[in-house]
Amino acid sequence: MTKSPNPAGLKTAAIIVAAGRGLRAGAGGPKQYRMIGGRSVISRAMEPFCNHPQVFAVQPITNPDDIAVFNEAVSDLRYHNPANGGATRQASVHAGLEALADHAPDIVLIHDAARPFVTPALIERAIAAAQITGAAVPGVAVTDTIKQVNEAGHVEATPDRARLRSAQTPQAFRFDVILEAHRRAAKEGRDDFTDDAALAEWAGLTVATFEGDLANMKLTTPEDFIREEARLAASLGDIRMGTGYDVHAFGDGDHLMICGVRVPHTRGFLAHSDGDVGLHALVDAILGALADGDIGSHFPPSDPQWKGAASDKFLKYAVDRVTARGGRIANLEVTLICERPKIGPLRDAMRAKISEISGVALSRVAVKATTSERLGFTGREEGIAATAATTIRLPWTD
Structure with missing residues (x-):
């Protein structure tokens, strides 16, 4: 899959992380291959990137055991051959970055396949933020009061929610910078980062935030599927x-x-x-x-x-x-x-x-x-x- 670079002359690629097993979502196989609103989750997650004029390459990361169901779910989309995922999300993203290295993108967007409601507008904001800062994540303001608790469940602190953000994907980075950070983490045996922004912070990068999207929620539990099915039905x-x-x-x-x-x-x-x-x-x-x-x-x-x-x-x-x-x-x-x-x-x-x-x-x-x-x-x-x-x-x- 090859497209023209974006208007700023920078080449943007996207990694779609789809190697997880999604055990918290209950029975029915990996959640990224389940149906929601009449379409597979992974098809909904990939399509906006595959069709976006500023994204020249889409690199899926899959579990080798899922390749047949993956191919069937996204047969109408254009993308690079899937790379095999690792034992952790961090290892899977690293595999995707290495798979893109020969294509030398300037910017890479890293997106979870379990977020099927990403919009073209959010993708555009991610690309723009990466061009300005080199490392940026979409964030949604926290509306509930958050409590920090100890192991006994007792409240230790109440953070100022005005300074809190709920992080989403796609997270956006200069490609060379995030690839080097992943290589360094692998060399030093660090495999405990839950998202790429955390790894980037560890590597000494300043990570900015940009406006996320409340609808860009992650499907994690069976209740998430029920709620989003109802929301989609109500919109039709x-x-x-x-x-x-x-x-x-x-x-x-x-x-x-x-x-x-x-x-x-x-x-x-x-x-x-x-x-x-x-x-x-x-x-x-x-x-x-x-x-x-x-x-x-x-x-x-x-x-x-x-x-x-x-x-x-x-x-x-x-x-x-x-x-x-x-x-x-x-x-x-x-x-x-x-x-x-x-x-x-x-x-x-x-x-x-x-x-x-x-x-x-x-x-x-x-x-x-x-x-x-x-x-x-x-x-x-x-x-x-x-x-x-x-x-x-x-x-x-x-």
Whole structure:
């Protein structure tokens, strides 16, 4: 991944620290790979850096055991090959710095993957602060009164909260300075620093602060996930519904593609693509909820590139249109209308395939079937029809 340097002529890189196990977050695997608001935590954390015009390189740090799930979670982003993390956060950051050394950035931003709500504005403030001071961290003013206690839990002091800040990431440094500090700490056997600002202070650097962001919170406990899911849901107040309809006639063939599942049959579909009426109806429902045309306007049958195309591409495209607008799909429902094949035995496989393609939870995907009581073209077994419905939630824009 290579971009132009920022307007000041300085090259800025970002390190995303994602090698931790996140045990305090409870069951479910490393927290950076869990879903929040319909997207993985690590995808949300990395995307603002990958897309920022002033960041020329993004260097993830991962646990080697996680590489497959990492690649799947961020497959749509551009970044440098992940470096292997160490036994501590400090060791992981050091590995990331060494991985970037040959690229010679002027500034490096070090960000925790467990902070998925970083904004472009915060990244810009971090870069600006590093240009001025060489070492800076985002800080949020403390609003609660803080008590310093001894081992027995007795209060020893009450610090002046006006002078206290809650430190966040991305922390920003001149690259050569923080790399040298990490090398020195490793040489002297110091591996107990909980953030890079503390290491920089130990190395004798003056660390400045800049304005943080209250929304840029770190996901640590199960309660954090519950709270932030609720916050994200509350922010998506533009609730929309969409419906879709599709029909395809039978022709020669020995199988049908229905809701992404290959179904053996005595006939095939007459269609430009694979003729998957279920997925086509779902695509139209999603595009309708977005007021974004229909499947024919995005994938015209006159275009030869879609001849024989698998319809999972169309559904993934429609889902990505929702995600690109900051939205979420609340549910997907499709009803198949046919005499044969019998859908009941295949219902769960179809639901699972739709869930896999769309990323919508299986509990939010419904597949139903009905006949037309031998009436009409479906009753005469000349083809299959499908209707679909969806509800999506978008941020308010007007």
